[in-house]
Amino acid sequence: MSKIAKPLIAVLGAALAFLEGAAHAGGQGAVRQDADRKVVTMTDGQGDLSLRLRYDGKCMLDQITVRGRQVAGADGVADGVRIDGQWYTTRTGGASPNVAAGKNTLTVRGIVYGKPDFQVRETWYFKTKPDGIEWTIQRRYPTAATLQDTGFPEWNFAAIDTWKGGVLGNGGVVWNKYLASNDATYGAHTSAVTFWNPDANDCLRITPTLPPGYQGAVRFSHQRSGQQSMHFSVSKEELKPNHELRRYLPDRGDLWAPFQVSPGEVRVTLTLQAPSYRDAYDRGTFRGVDGDGIRELMNTVSRYGVIDTHLTGGNGWLSGYICLHEQWYGQIALALADPNYTANLAATLNFERDHAIGADGRVKSRWTYDAGDAMPGTYDEYGFYEAQWGYLMDSQTDYVIDAAELYDLTGDTPWLAGQKATCEKALDYLIRREVGNTGLAAMRTDSEREHQGSDWLDIVWASYENALVNAEMYYALTHWADAEDALGDTQKASSYRAFAARLKSAFNKPIGEGGFWDPANQWYVYWRDKDGSAHGDNLVTPVNFSAIAYGLCDDPARRKAILDRTEAEMRKEKLFFWPLTFSSFLPEEAASSNFPFPTYENGDIFMSWGEVGVRAYAAYDPALALKYVQQTLARYAKDGLSCQRYLRGSQEGAGDDILAGNCMTIVGLYRDIYGVQPKPNRLYLEPHLSRELNGTQLRYLLRGQKYVIDLNTNGSAITANNCTIRDTSPFAVNAANNSLEYFPGQSKEWALSVTPAKGQRVTIQIASWPTDANAPRRWTELGSGKGKAAYVVAHLMPNTVYEWKIGGKAAGRLRSDGAGSLRFATAWDGVAREVEVGRPIPCKPTPALRATPPATGRVIRIDIAGSLRKSVSCKPFPSREGWREAPGWVCKGWGAP
Secondary structure, three states: OOOOHHHHHHHHHHHHHHHHOOOOOOOOOEEEEEOOOOEEEEEOOOOOEEEEEEOOOOOEEEEEEEOOEEOEEEEEEEEEEEEOOEEEEOOOOOOOOEEEEOOOEEEEEEEEEEEOOEEEEEEEEEEEEOOEEEEEEEEEEOOOEEEOEEEEEEEEEOOOOOOOEEEEOOOOEEEHHHHOOOOOEEEEOOOOEEEEEOOOOEEEEEEEEOOOOOEEEEEEEEOOOOOEEEEEEEEOOOOOEOOOOOOEEOOOOOOEOOEEEOOEEEEEEEEEEOOEHHHHOOOEEOOOOOHHHHHHHHHHHHHHHEEEOOEEOOOEOOOOEEEOOOOOHHHHHHHHOOHHHHHHHHHHHHHHHHHOEOOOOOEOOEEOOOOOOEOOOOOOOOOEEOEOOOOOOHHHHHHHHHHHHHHHHHOOHHHHHHHHHHHHHHHHHHHOOEOOOOOOEEOOOOOHHHOOOOOOOOOEOOOEEEHHHHHHHHHHHHHHHHHHHHOOOHHHHHHHHHHHHHHHHHHOOEHHHOOOEEOOOOEEOOEEOOOOOEEOOOOEHHHHHHHHHOOOOOOHHHHHHHHHHHHHHHHHHOOOOOOOEOOOOOHHHEOHHHOOOOEOOEOOEOHHHHHHHHHHHHOOOHHHHHHHHHHHHHHHHHHOOOOOEEOOOOOOEEOOOOOHHHHHHHHHHHHHHOOEEEEOOEEEEOOOOOHHHOOOEEEEEEOOEEEEEEOOOOOEEEEEOOEEEEEOOOEEEEEEOOEEEEEEOOOOOOOEEEEOOOOOEEEEEEEEOOOOOOOOEEEEEEEEOOOOEEEEEOOOOOOOEEEEEEOOEEEEEEEOOOOOOEEEEEOOOOOOEEEEEEEEOOOOOOOOEEEEOOOOOOOEEEEEOOOOOOEEEEOOOOOOOOOOOOOOEOOOOOOOO
């Protein structure tokens, strides 16, 4: 076996389990009734989930066994309603229902509970399955009523630490450590939840199916008994928060306002499963980093920013803030790779489009539960407002960035079209504020003396020409220009790129010439007042990292100066993560609460800027970028990153506004080190690896397609549809039907398509794929299984003959079609071999075709000259340029090999 074949086989073999899915063993499960004790035990076919029903004067699940672990609390699982301040449940005070047990089914009839004048009647249906249990609840309300609360059903688990948390159907999480105090409550408008315990390696997945026209909601509470409860609600109207817009209450359970129910039947089906946690959330095999830490951090910190459906942010549901002036939500979706989170982010951007953006294009900068942080008069009924610290202008750019990057992930062009006008308004709002013809947009303040913030560092008085906002503006313009291309508006795309080019030129000028570059200190300053004075000349990391990460600083000498100086300062102080600044702002440049240095935004550590920092370093020094990833994971293992910031002096966590943005360093690991960068029609891979990461294998889900990504400094590979493609340079793939398409470099169009035969597995190692259509394409292929794999090589010269080689020997000649594509198929003998589609073969000059018309009739016979000779019959053709209608007709330009 060749040296190439062995790693190719290893890559393909290791990917199969994930791509094909684990086989399910076991039958349909079983139902066992003990009529004397009035209990019924139901178990799924794999023995992973078992429920025990008690019906002795009550009707409840009193035992839930998940992969051998009993998780139910003393109050078990029951249905109930709360009316006039009183709970009525199936747990107490009723006659024993009628039970009919089958081999794998159970029907429970005659369940009655409620007030004497409001008797709720239910029937429960259970069915065991190979990998779970299906529970249908059929509830009938006798009359219209107002419910103060409901359990449809209510689940009670043994303790608040029975589960680490629950992943929600909207991509969010209930993280139980944040419900540590009695009566602490969190809820959201979703119904599906997957509870997990990493130590026990188990999950309980609950997936409701609601009737058409009904809405689901969940409420999680820490009961005074020590149990954790979860109440499902099902209603025709979306439940409203009971206290302002709050989804979290620290010391009470009445989260949702009372709601109306109508007389009649409501039927809900719950699908219950108990998968292995490591299998259900398998992110792959990690080298050089803590893979378990990555999984846990992504399932907790990154998801915690989801406050509710259409409310996704980078703070979290404890404090309840969403900053529209943050550009990393699409990037979190990229790393998380959860379709539910992605869909909820799309809904969030639609909600913001409809309610947070004015007719003039101004994007309100924040959302929260109440008006406490709002500039007077700006808080609206939807929860959006302007921050009390000033007009934060990065909300303009970051809304557009989030929309553009989400489109990269989804490829949903109709959704993007629905964002087009709004994103253009948001950009044009800043474009109208251009200073002269520089491309630089002005803030709404002229000087730091106005004591107003203008960006994420909201109590630093950055004004007029703000380098951070303009760096994000550049990124937004260039990224949204690509979106305009996708929507067919090339004129808009060109105008945005032209504006971005002016901005970049002005940005990079020395401060003496009106730009942001400080040639003395060899870094970018933060802002320039209207009088031309430069400020924030203290190595502000968000400014300098953004200039590099977003493509404004493409001068290698400048990049080196900034990054080397930054790392020198980090080593000097032995910091585990980058602070916002390395030296102090001047007293007049920031609020007094930022002093003495280092304090808060004047020198403390905020991890939300982690992806920008990793991106800045990844191409320059991957090992340095990786170091800060490793240190972030170590800190997560210590404290869960459960803080707003880290104090510069002690490097201990501080601040009760816990930030989901603390996940951004791991987002940078995925996007910038592993190089996973989805595009609308492909999965693009541009890794920046150090050797200790060799052997990393990622499981990645994109647009419903499973991919396996193998990473190595000697070349990386992507597997899907029984096909692996490996390249030593950046490349992309797309799984289409039963094929895998290969995109060389940053090409937006595929150049090679491989379709294995049924039962076949194919591995391709790209050797050479030049952009020149006349240059040879070479690869090594290895296949297993019978049949022939079908190939299409695209973007060649149209209607041209190419030589085809296998193993260095001529295998024939192929003619491309009118679109410049070649099609052929091959079978293998079990060894790796080289394939080449060579240079075009020169054509012989005319005469190329000789045609002698017959004396009579409408049929002529054509003899094709050259080495290919063939006689065919055809009907007369119309006169065309280059044809002589006489004996010996000649078609000029058609050659024969």
